[in-house]
Amino acid sequence: MSMIADFYGGKSILITGATGFLGKVLMEKLFRTSPDLRVIYILVRPKAGQTLQQRVFQILNSKLFEKVKEVCPNVHEKIRAISADLNQNDFAISKEDMQELLSYTNIIFHCAATVRFDDHLRHAVQLNVTATQQLLLMASQMPNLEAFIHISTAFSNCNLKHIDEVIYPCPVEPKKIIDSMEWLDDAIIDEITPKLIGDRPNTYTYTKALGEMVVQQESGKLNIAIIRPSIVGATWQEPFPGWVDNINGPTGLIVAAGKGFLRSIRATPMAVADLIPADIVVNLTLAVGWYTAVHRPKSTLIYHCTSGSLNPCNWGKMGIQVLATFEKIPLERAFRRPKADFTTNNVTTQYWNAVSHRAPAIIYDFYLRLTGRKPRMTKLMNRLLRTLSMLEYFINRSWEWSTYNTEMLMSKLSPEDQRVFNFDVRQLNWLEYIENYVLGVKKYLLKEDMAGIPEAKQHLKRLRNIHYLFNTALFLIAWRLLIARSQVARNVWFFIVSFCYKFLSYFRASSTLKV
Numbered sequence: 001m002s003m004i005a006d007f008y009g010g011k012s013i014l015i016t017g018a019t020g021f022l023g024k025v026l027m028e029k030l031f032r033t034s035p036d037l038r039v040i041y042i043l044v045r046p047k048a049g050q051t052l053q054q055r056v057f058q059i060l061n062s063k064l065f066e067k068v069k070e071v072c073p074n075v076h077e078k079i080r081a082i083s084a085d086l087n088q089n090d091f092a093i094s095k096e097d098m099q100e101l102l103s104y105t106n107i108i109f110h111c112a113a114t115v116r117f118d119d120h121l122r123h124a125v126q127l128n129v130t131a132t133q134q135l136l137l138m139a140s141q142m143p144n145l146e147a148f149i150h151i152s153t154a155f156s157n158c159n160l161k162h163i164d165e166v167i168y169p170c171p172v173e174p175k176k177i178i179d180s181m182e183w184l185d186d187a188i189i190d191e192i193t194p195k196l197i198g199d200r201p202n203t204y205t206y207t208k209a210l211g212e213m214v215v216q217q218e219s220g221k222l223n224i225a226i227i228r229p230s231i232v233g234a235t236w237q238e239p240f241p242g243w244v245d246n247i248n249g250p251t252g253l254i255v256a257a258g259k260g261f262l263r264s265i266r267a268t269p270m271a272v273a274d275l276i277p278a279d280i281v282v283n284l285t286l287a288v289g290w291y292t293a294v295h296r297p298k299s300t301l302i303y304h305c306t307s308g309s310l311n312p313c314n315w316g317k318m319g320i321q322v323l324a325t326f327e328k329i330p331l332e333r334a335f336r337r338p339k340a341d342f343t344t345n346n347v348t349t350q351y352w353n354a355v356s357h358r359a360p361a362i363i364y365d366f367y368l369r370l371t372g373r374k375p376r377m378t379k380l381m382n383r384l385l386r387t388l389s390m391l392e393y394f395i396n397r398s399w400e401w402s403t404y405n406t407e408m409l410m411s412k413l414s415p416e417d418q419r420v421f422n423f424d425v426r427q428l429n430w431l432e433y434i435e436n437y438v439l440g441v442k443k444y445l446l447k448e449d450m451a452g453i454p455e456a457k458q459h460l461k462r463l464r465n466i467h468y469l470f471n472t473a474l475f476l477i478a479w480r481l482l483i484a485r486s487q488v489a490r491n492v493w494f495f496i497v498s499f500c501y502k503f504l505s506y507f508r509a510s511s512t513l514k515v
């Protein structure tokens, strides 16, 4: 019997960010392993013209929840969507809903965040810092609360090279930042943002660090733990391999490489690719929830959920395996053949951006205009280049995260819990994982049918022929222009032609003699 699964039985659990990538995997696992839990409250906002109910319905009817429906047929009754916007005061939760949450909640998993790297500081502070503070305030009024689990990121201290499982202070107190966001106007915030974030690359990592400080400062008598995952990728094993449904992190670049948009990337092949599968993060999160509630550690423990120190993979190995998988299982309707390379300095990056990214986009848009269609490739390419520039920081450096608490927790688990809530990244085979990741991108994110693979391969052959034809034409045009303008080129051309003529004559003469 799993002690962790047993622990969540009969519990009322509050999840923020349950409609996000990690939140969905967390909910799925909870329902599947503890179908007798009392209720999962999720704070949801209406979005993209969908009501709360429609959003929940869509999640529960997705492929991810297929197994849940077998073990927990009444899952619809056990999920309670509460209308909430974390950007609003008291999260804009109704009085009745708030009363219910305060009275019944036993465990909180706080996953909601803005994960955009380029978010305006005011918005990032509101969601990643102020909302965390408000949630802690709510938590302190919950008489039955047993644990509060805060999801942070391993990159909240990415300005350091070696990161321990401790909270590092930021130069300016979170409270001062929160206050100043209330009265400073956008222009001034824009001006001071670089100074505030200092040697961090973006507002995301900075506000996640502030969020951790808030958790530490406002923890009061609460049982709190912080989990710091590195780069969360598709699922490894559960509920099935390769599940992913958004384009954050490496996923967007995998799509871009498979569709042939991404041809070169400024990355350090030997730098550690600290990816961590979503199901490992979720298993650790549930184990931490159990441990924090049952064992009540004296201080707030921080758990690093990273792979680099236990089972390292690097970007070079990952890139090669991504491309190898696309050879076997290509994506449909690719723009160009999947063929990408790493660049290591600014000059080569600029060169390949011009030649392999911008030029083909301009040519294709020209073709679209000629055929009476709306050009779109240049815009798409600019977006890709912007994304690349934002991710570059993370693919050209390596970090060391200590994993003392995570390993300690693993040793406290029974063999059954180590199996059911496996977060031992040492067992992961990277090549197999990356292949399943790419396959998952094709199936679950892009919703492409596997039956379309032969046609996708045919399409790539056509693209190869167009490529050869284009290069030959380009060469001939360039050569023709050169001959017209340069005496040296004409002499070289004359020399090559006469050499070929002599060689052919000699070959013909010698074969005539033999006869």
Ligand SMILES: CCCCCCCCCCCCCCCCCCCCCCCC(=O)SCCNC(=O)CCNC(=O)[C@H](O)C(C)(C)COP(=O)(O)OP(=O)(O)OC[C@H]1O[C@@H](n2cnc3c(N)ncnc32)[C@H](O)[C@@H]1OP(=O)(O)O
Residues within 6 Å of the ligand: 115, 116, 117, 118, 153, 154, 155, 230, 231, 232, 245, 246, 247, 248, 249, 250, 253, 254, 257, 265, 315, 316, 318, 319, 320, 322, 323, 340, 341, 342, 383, 386, 387, 390, 391, 394, 395
């Ligand atoms: C030798 C061989 C070499 C071969 C190499 C080639 C192989 C290639 C594979 C290798 C992969 C290497 C990958 C490295 C990746 C490293 C990632 C490192 C990340 C470290 C993260 C730290 C961990 C965290 O804690 S954060 C969580 C991760 N967060 C993110 O990833 C957010 C990043 N994104 C952003 O900040 C923004 O989206 C941005 C700035 C990149 C782009 O903003 P922009 O305004 O330009 O676009 P958007 O408006 O945001 O969106 C455009 C478009 O896309 C839709 N969309 C956006 N997000 C999603 C989503 N999550 N899911 C689905 N769709 C999304 C959006 O709706 C827009 O669509 P429209 O139709 O245009 O409206």
Ligand SMILES: NC(=O)C1=CN([C@@H]2O[C@H](COP(=O)(O)OP(=O)(O)OC[C@H]3O[C@@H](n4cnc5c(N)ncnc54)[C@H](OP(=O)(O)O)[C@@H]3O)[C@@H](O)[C@H]2O)C=CC1
Residues within 6 Å of the ligand: 016, 017, 018, 019, 020, 021, 022, 023, 043, 044, 045, 047, 084, 085, 086, 087, 110, 111, 112, 113, 114, 115, 127, 151, 152, 153, 154, 208, 228, 229, 230, 231, 232, 233, 246, 248, 249
């Ligand atoms: N993905 C990754 O690589 C990593 C993620 N993390 C952390 O994990 C957590 C989850 O990330 P992930 O699932 O990837 O992120 P997603 O962007 O997929 O999900 C974010 C969630 O937050 C919710 N949210 C955002 N704004 C609001 C709001 N104003 N009111 C209510 N809900 C809101 C979103 O709701 P909605 O659907 O309505 O937008 C969504 O459910 C975050 O704390 C992140 O920092 C840490 C390391 C790496």
